[in-house]
Amino acid sequence: MKSNRRTFLKTSAASLPLAAAIQVLNPATISAETIAATATSGTVPQLTPLPARLAPVESSTLPWQQNIRRVGQSNMTEHDPAVMNIEEWADYWHSASADIVFISVTGILAFYPSKVRFHRQGKFLNGRDFFGECVAAARKRGMRVVARMSPDLNWGDALDAHPEWAMRDANGSVLFSDEDPRLFCTCMFTSYMDDYVPAIMREINSLYDVDCFYTNGWPPIGSLPDCHCAICSKLPPSNTTAYWRAFNDRVLELWHKYDAIAKEKKPDSFYFANLGGNVRCGPNLARLGKTAAWFQADNQGRTSENPAVWGCSLQGRVCSALMEGKFAANVSAAYSTGTVRWRNASKNPAEARMWLNETLASGMALYYHFIGSEAGFGEDRRWQKLGSDYFQWAKKHDAHLKPRRSLANIGVIMGQSTQLLYPPPAAAHADDYMRETTHGIYAALLDGRFAFDFVHEDRLDLERIGKYRALLLPNIAMLSDRQCQQIRDYVRSGGSIMASFETSLYDENLQRRQEFALADLLGISKAGDVIGTNGNAYYARIERSHPILDGFSNTNWLPGAQNRLPVRSVPDPVLTVVPGFVQYPPELAYPPASHTDEPAVVLREVASSRVAYFPGDIERTFWLTGHGDLLRLLHNTIRWITHYEAVVHVDGDGFVELLCWETTPGYAIHLLNYTNPNAHHGWLSTVYPLGPQTVSITLPSGVKVKAVDLLRSERTIPFRLEGSLLRFTIPGVDDYEIAAVTVG
Numbered sequence: 001m002k003s004n005r006r007t008f009l010k011t012s013a014a015s016l017p018l019a020a021a022i023q024v025l026n027p028a029t030i031s032a033e034t035i036a037a038t039a040t041s042g043t044v045p046q047l048t049p050l051p052a053r054l055a056p057v058e059s060s061t062l063p064w065q066q067n068i069r070r071v072g073q074s075n076m077t078e079h080d081p082a083v084m085n086i087e088e089w090a091d092y093w094h095s096a097s098a099d100i101v102f103i104s105v106t107g108i109l110a111f112y113p114s115k116v117r118f119h120r121q122g123k124f125l126n127g128r129d130f131f132g133e134c135v136a137a138a139r140k141r142g143m144r145v146v147a148r149m150s151p152d153l154n155w156g157d158a159l160d161a162h163p164e165w166a167m168r169d170a171n172g173s174v175l176f177s178d179e180d181p182r183l184f185c186t187c188m189f190t191s192y193m194d195d196y197v198p199a200i201m202r203e204i205n206s207l208y209d210v211d212c213f214y215t216n217g218w219p220p221i222g223s224l225p226d227c228h229c230a231i232c233s234k235l236p237p238s239n240t241t242a243y244w245r246a247f248n249d250r251v252l253e254l255w256h257k258y259d260a261i262a263k264e265k266k267p268d269s270f271y272f273a274n275l276g277g278n279v280r281c282g283p284n285l286a287r288l289g290k291t292a293a294w295f296q297a298d299n300q301g302r303t304s305e306n307p308a309v310w311g312c313s314l315q316g317r318v319c320s321a322l323m324e325g326k327f328a329a330n331v332s333a334a335y336s337t338g339t340v341r342w343r344n345a346s347k348n349p350a351e352a353r354m355w356l357n358e359t360l361a362s363g364m365a366l367y368y369h370f371i372g373s374e375a376g377f378g379e380d381r382r383w384q385k386l387g388s389d390y391f392q393w394a395k396k397h398d399a400h401l402k403p404r405r406s407l408a409n410i411g412v413i414m415g416q417s418t419q420l421l422y423p424p425p426a427a428a429h430a431d432d433y434m435r436e437t438t439h440g441i442y443a444a445l446l447d448g449r450f451a452f453d454f455v456h457e458d459r460l461d462l463e464r465i466g467k468y469r470a471l472l473l474p475n476i477a478m479l480s481d482r483q484c485q486q487i488r489d490y491v492r493s494g495g496s497i498m499a500s501f502e503t504s505l506y507d508e509n510l511q512r513r514q515e516f517a518l519a520d521l522l523g524i525s526k527a528g529d530v531i532g533t534n535g536n537a538y539y540a541r542i543e544r545s546h547p548i549l550d551g552f553s554n555t556n557w558l559p560g561a562q563n564r565l566p567v568r569s570v571p572d573p574v575l576t577v578v579p580g581f582v583q584y585p586p587e588l589a590y591p592p593a594s595h596t597d598e599p600a601v602v603l604r605e606v607a608s609s610r611v612a613y614f615p616g617d618i619e620r621t622f623w624l625t626g627h628g629d630l631l632r633l634l635h636n637t638i639r640w641i642t643h644y645e646a647v648v649h650v651d652g653d654g655f656v657e658l659l660c661w662e663t664t665p666g667y668a669i670h671l672l673n674y675t676n677p678n679a680h681h682g683w684l685s686t687v688y689p690l691g692p693q694t695v696s697i698t699l700p701s702g703v704k705v706k707a708v709d710l711l712r713s714e715r716t717i718p719f720r721l722e723g724s725l726l727r728f729t730i731p732g733v734d735d736y737e738i739a740a741v742t743v744g
């Protein structure tokens with residue numbers, strides 16, 4: 001869309017209350033300054049040049065796992081030694097160009113003749129070295145091997161000998177597996193993890209040549225344990241900040257211990273564990289990110305609680321924030337994930353493919369997973385061709401698909417501690433509240449085609465966040481004084497922020513503050529407690545013209561949010577609160593007070609920094625309602641705080657996710673097409689292709705373009721250079737396209 005004087009007049013007038021708009025349309029009432037100011041605040045982004053390119057890195061100098069691009073796993077069952085055709089299994093993953101395969105050692109059932117006490121051999125093993133045969137078959141084909149273990153469950157004989165190994169409920173009763181009560185749940189604070197798991201690792205190292213070790217089922221994903229065994233009874237209660245610290249210390253202690261054991265045989269071996277849960281991961285990701293050599297994102301498919309199609313790329317953005325170039329892979333289930341599961345049947349091909357698309361687009365390595373090999377190599381073999389076709393296609397384009405750094409200019413603070421521990425307003429379910437907040441801001445950013453990264457709250461040093469034009473804080477309730485100071489320093493250095501609701505109202509120990517820690521920066525002061533909704537939610541009255549109101553016309557009221565924290569009045573407000581009121585009966589559906597001086601948004605400008613604060617939980621309310629006014633308000637505000645700057649502009653129809661990377665050969669612009677009736681529910685069953693998408697980026701000075709290739713449709717397309725401004729048009733997008741720019 002071109003911005004000219006005429007459209008600016010239209011939009012700025014449209015953002016005013018009706019009576020005022022009539023005045024503004026009379027040119028005599030508009031000053032030259034107003035025109036100049038508004039003319040630079042249209043909706044066409046100003047493209048900022050990409051940063052100078054990174055120095056090249058020779059891939060052979062990287063740790064081996066950083067050159068892994070494809071991971072294969074046929075998860076082994078107790079029955080597999082009786083039925084699985086090892087040659088067929090190994091041939092499949094080899095022909096699919098898997099660089100590495102997972103092979104089960106386990107810990108629940110031994111897949112080899114283990115001598116470790118309580119490491120029970122499966123009933124179909126019959127003394128056979130199934131693990132060793134699989135390792136040999138993989139090695140023969142040049143594939144690396146992950147030794148896969150499961151420390152989370154064990155059997156009754158172990159419980160009889162070691163009752164102290166079990167997790168217990170508040171009554172002291174042992175916790176058992178929900179599905180198979182013969183198995184008890186092991187407690188991570190006990191000697192089970194200190195003695196039993198290391199004994200198996202050392203036995204494997206003594207018998208086999210494996211590349212690294214992995215534990216499944218531990219640490220927990222997305223929640224914290226709640227155990228009342230003798231050891232845990234002495235710890236702070238679960239779901240407190242003090243427990244979270246003890247939990248993190250123990251995870252790190254065991255991680256380091258297992259990593260050292262892995263390295264006893266080979267210095268380039270390592271240990272890694274189950275992670276995932278995206279922004280709501282159990283262990284502190286900032287700490288783990290320093291330690292982990294491999295981020296195993298166990299985030300295999302959509303669920304009814306987490307129904308958005310972007311679940312995998314959301315996870316990828318988390319990995320990218322934490323791993324900073326180290327290895328991350330997302331486990332894509334080829335089997336049917338979700339609330340009702342069929343782990344031995346393939347899922348919809350369009351859904352499986354989209355999860356793989358998202359894996360690549362968000363910068364992770366491909367990882368394809370199925371369970372069990374009945375009848376040789378599976379009763380259901382439909383998943384196999386899809387996986388091997390996808391892997392082989394990706395292999396052709398490895399250089400363009402491996403990111404070096406994100407080009408995003410917006411950072412979204414994740415707030416991991418808020419995600420795990422924050423108590424939301426009374427009416428909301430704690431587990432759901434922050435997930436809805438995350439999806440709200442995520443959906444809004446996708447819809448506006450913004451280029452954004454996640455930023456962890458413990459990684460707010462200016463060297464990291466200085467590259468972002470703006471930081472978004474969607475109800476990041478828990479922030480320490482230090483983190484608040486880092487955000488202040490960021491704004492002082494010229495950065496902008498958008499924050500909402502209870503941001504900074506709690507410290508890192510979940511102590512509620514009397515006043516927002518960021519009150520000074522946000523220009524706000526708390527004026528009461530959270531007000532929820534009973535009937536109509538509150539409204540925001542338009543008080544005056546402002547760029548964040550571009551596009552609103554013919555209304556004095558906009559929707560507010562479900563919950564808000566009242567803040568004191570500010571001079572010259574842009575939006576004020578019309579408090580909520582009865583919605584039924586309609587006779588009473590009118591505001592007792594139609595005008596207040598309570599702000600519904602607080603905006604500040606200090607030098608080149610712009611600061612916006614919404615007292616409502618606006619992002620989450622957008623997710624709950626889908627209200628287009630909230631979407632427009634979020635988009636306008638993000639554009640205003642970023643001074644309408646962008647690093648990439650992709651113009652075209654459709655609801656897409658956009659990710660942009662610098663790569664070794666040049667740049668990669670990824671477009672995921674979510675324009676689909678199943679974007680928010682169920683699985684994709686078909687693809688609804690999009691028309692042309694025109695991409696504009698401004699290259700760093702001196703960078704020349706050799707070619708622009710579309711990697712999914714495998715064609716070269718023409719491009720145009722106007723100075724350093726590069727433009728090209730992708731003729732269409734099926735489910736996924738990558739425009740790979742090769743520079744020279």
Ligand SMILES: [Zn+2]
Nearest residue numbers: 187227229232
């Ligand atoms: Zn315990």
